[in-house]
Amino acid sequence: MARLKITQIRSEIGGTRNQRETLRTLGLRRINATTERDDRPEVRGMIATVSHLVRVEEVDA
Template identity: 50%
Template sequence: MAKLQITQIKGVVGEKPQMGRTLRGLGLRKIGQSVEQPDNPAIRGMVRTVRHLITVEEVD
């Protein structure tokens, strides 16, 4: 099963509170931090919500 490597590239200051909660749900806390998450519809929806704050790469 494929995984997504998600890296936070911008902070949440000035964003709606929901954006910060979504990043926390993905496991991100700091700018520059990366996490691997499974590639499923729930994670894809969260990624779409905060796409302007993160970068996403597919890994095996």
């Protein structure tokens, strides 16, 4: 299964509550924080919610 490397590139300040909670659920707490998640529909949906705040790269498993 493919993995996604998700990096927060912009601040959550000024975002909606849903966007802030989505970043927390993804495991991102500050700018330049990075996490890896499985490429699943649920994760893709969360990324779509905060797409303007994060950078996503595919990583080989």
